[in-house]
Amino acid sequence: MAYGIQLPVQSQSTLYAEPWEAAAGPAELLAVARAADRHGYAYIGCCEHVAVPRRLAAAMSTVWYDPVATLSFLAAATERVALLSHVAVVGLRHPLASAKQYATLDHLSGGRLLLGVGAGHVREEFETLGADFAARGAVLDETIDALKAALGEEEFPAFAGDRFSFAGLGQQPRPAQRPRPPVWVGGSSSPAVRRAALRGDGWLPQGDAREALPPKIERIRRLRESAGLAQAPFTIGAIAEPLYVGRPAWDVGRRTCHGAPATIAAALRAYRDMGVTQLQLRFRSRSLGELLDQLALFAEKVAPQLV
Template sequence: MRIGISTPVVSVIPGRTADWELDAGIEEIAEVAQHADRRGFHFVTCSEHIGMPSDVWSPQLPNGRGTRYWDPLATLSYLAGKTERLRLVTNILVLGYHHPLEIAKRYGTLDRMSGGRVVLGLGVGTVEAEFKALGVPFEGRGPRADDAMRALRASLSQLEPEYHGEFYDFDGLIIDPHAIQPRVPLWVGGHSKRALRRAVTLGDGWMPGAPDMETLRTMLAGFPERPAGFEVICGADSLDPAAHPDQVEETLAEMDEAGVTMVPFRPVHRSLAHYLEQLDAMAALENFTPL
């Protein structure tokens, strides 16, 4: 199994964030990324929220979204300079918040800076208040996201992109620098059947979060004609390979059997040192396939 990391510190989620992450900064994030890079992990992630409603978090909401989200472009750009092989994954970038050409220019530049390591995890977005604050329509965001993905595919690796779609229409511009990968992977976030259909028809992979494996099998069975090389990226929270390696091996084997191809690792951890220990323990497992 190919394993990446669900990067610590970059988001603070009630009930899921360890105490040490609250005061940690870019130095700790970089240390984790460099350690993962040396151990053969495949990617680091960073999600996106521009701003969250002020009533979204309280100690009484253990399953809330949280309010702290590091900017993915700034964070991944810094980590690009601190690592050599790790793929740099947005998980996820909200399509409605950006014009496709903005994404193509900004992340195309990062792709060039990093030697072709960008993966764009993309989604339609779910926080209506965030859409409203940014002045972008919440209704109809699905069709708009589909058009944005088509526009991205037409522009990410092109010096002179051209696209004529329902919501986006452009030509006659030079985008330099642009991505050096001939095809930047586009992974679609979302656990719904609609998200999976979007991933199969427009993307290169699907990121449904952390579904139970029976649900995953059922959903994938509904889309047997997936593109060659299609990735299924599923999380597995609270893994503890240092204390329970056999249990983690069983979990990874079950995920592999269900169709998962990549896992963003989110271990049990109490400190930065413990987190690094967990990376070492995961990399030592038989089911770990190094980059």
Template sequence: MKFALHFGNNTFPDGTGAARLARLAEAAGFDSVFAVDHVVLPDTYESTYPYDAGGRLPSTQFTAMPDPLIWMAFAAAATTRLRLMSGVIILPLRNPLVLAKQVATLDHMSGGRIELGIGVGWLREEFDALGVPFAERGRRADEYVAAMRALWRADGASFSGRYVGFEGVSCDPKPVARAVPIIIGGHSEAAARRAGRLGDGFFPSIGAQVDTMPLLDVVRRSAEAAGRDPAAIEILTGCPGALPGSGQDACAAVEERRRRGIGRIVLPVGAFLPDLEESLPRFGERVIRAFAA
């Protein structure tokens, strides 16, 4: 079982805080730290934020939000083993060739410690500001994934699609493994099917206002339909019972998740504040060590 901390960049948006969090997480035994994403946040919006009962972004949490890739680069430079993941980057808002270059460079320079968590987005007004059609975001995301993987796989890459096309181009440096794990985020059946069809993992983001556990079967069925091994798709979920102060047996809560096929437990870093120097090592000793392979 692996463990991750979520909301790294908007909880610690400054360089000193980012390095502090990354080093403490690595020392405590966490596998990874996630960074969230929005390019711009409109002053007013009608879209419904799907990860809060009120349907609105928690303004105090999202005021300062460094670009996830730049923040991940800073955290990677402060550590040696910790993995960094965008959780999740809004893929349809990015140029896939530019993103492929950025992610491959990060992976190359960190020694293969980068994961690309992607989502299709929910904030229509953000898409409008960037001039990207909101209704086409799912198809665009699928195509971008294929285009990026072609660039990572080999030089002289070619790709022809509806939204992106290139012929005989090279994008270097390559990722360490000639690929970067792509984790599909989202709380919908469409996201689960996308994960089964083309993802290396599935992350139904913590805070979703629906029961996401039935989506795990959707992932597995979609993988089988695509001729893929469902067991090869990592499942990442939250675990409220493992949080400090939950009043539950953290190890029992994690074990319940493990029995359901969960491979990584994702916890909000805010639950460990303000005493990170005490709370993260304590969690590592009591919980992470209990599930060490």
């Protein structure tokens, strides 16, 4: 079971951001990315919102770094950790425009892109950018298909759909990964689970409780088997409860899994047993230094017990 992190600082929703992140910036992002790279984390993730309406700003904040710019910046400062967009709202733009950005990122990083995509949920964001909010699910379905064609090995990719069609238009550089970078589909609704199963190379659930995961994982397996996809590689993801390795000297919240490394490892192995193959982690922290300590402690003391 691989494990990665959503980066701090780059998105600061009140649902998960720690107070110290408000005053943080590029230096702190670099430090966390380099630590994840050094300690063997599978990926670092960055979210996307182009613009947040005033009605949602108090809860969501307006701090949302651009994923392509942020992951490109961090690619140059790291060596092996994968670069995950979790998630890119690709329905906001033409798939060829997205393909150009993410193919370049994969090329520049030496093949480290994990393209996570999702439908989005902010109506004003779509309307202002001229995108179809009401049909965003259908748009995402077609966009995924178009992206898979555009991110393949062909210099002049071709695709014909109801909304998007292209042919005879060359794009270089091509992605470093062959035949293309993996596409992980985010979302926990019934249509999102189906989309992930039939169109994606992996599934990124959005904060489901543990007990909600097994029936959705089983549904993905059934759908893929019925579609003849059972033998193709597929990554099942999950977002773990907040973690704190050790005995906290402060209130880390009732949902946080904390304690000795063996205790945390036992709790996380339950995800593996239900079929999860990559786990996204978030550590409680009061400062950058404490977060870096938590990243190291997990890698050194907990991760070996997940095998």
